[in-house]
Amino acid sequence: MFDQWQQPLDIPALIRKDITLQGEARISEMLSIKDGLVARASGRLDGIVLNDPLVRFEFRFGRNEVGHRLIEGSVDTVVDLTCQRCLEPVAVEIHTKVMLGVLNNEQDVGKLPESTEPLVLGENPVWLADLIEDEILLALPVVPRHAHLCVPFHREYDDAEVVENPFAALRGLVKPSTH
Numbered sequence: 001m002f003d004q005w006q007q008p009l010d011i012p013a014l015i016r017k018d019i020t021l022q023g024e025a026r027i028s029e030m031l032s033i034k035d036g037l038v039a040r041a042s043g044r045l046d047g048i049v050l051n052d053p054l055v056r057f058e059f060r061f062g063r064n065e066v067g068h069r070l071i072e073g074s075v076d077t078v079v080d081l082t083c084q085r086c087l088e089p090v091a092v093e094i095h096t097k098v099m100l101g102v103l104n105n106e107q108d109v110g111k112l113p114e115s116t117e118p119l120v121l122g123e124n125p126v127w128l129a130d131l132i133e134d135e136i137l138l139a140l141p142v143v144p145r146h147a148h149l150c151v152p153f154h155r156e157y158d159d160a161e162v163v164e165n166p167f168a169a170l171r172g173l174v175k176p177s178t179h
């Protein structure tokens with residue numbers, strides 16, 4: 001059977017055959033197979049994701065009732081990110097719904113259902129590890145933070161002061177109207 005990790009995905013064939021790829025793997029495992037390297041934490045996630053999480057994934061390849069070629073599924077994991085308040089690791093749950101519309105040409109993007117993200121074939125080979133990495137990257141919070149107040153109150157207060165400063169400075173420049 002086709003080895004989903006050892007070679008780029010033949011997406012047209014997977015869609016033709018209505019194949020579902022599912023399973024779980026650590027990020028280091030999937031990337032080390034692809035790159036032929038010693039296991040490492042991650043590729044594009046390197047330096048962002050601090051742990052090597054187990055990722056559960058499912059990708060269903062097929063067509064919808066009007067013939068659009070789609071990849072639907074999900075990616076679930078828990079990544080450790082750097083908390084932007086205390087700079088300690090914070091665990092963040094990732095649950096993505098995958099909805100990709102497969103195209104041969106970028107010009108056809110307008111023909112896809114609005115709920116899909118375009119995936120244009122033929123530019124670069126698409127590996128299963130790439131699909132999974134993309135989904136995690138897109139789902140990462142912009143400013144990861146602990147849910148609890150992880151630094152002492154006075155630090156928070158200082159931060160608020162810094163944010164206010166530009167406005168405070170402007171206040172002095174605005175002269176009262178003389179009309």
Ligand SMILES: [Zn+2]
Nearest residue numbers: 083086146150
């Ligand atoms: Zn924190």
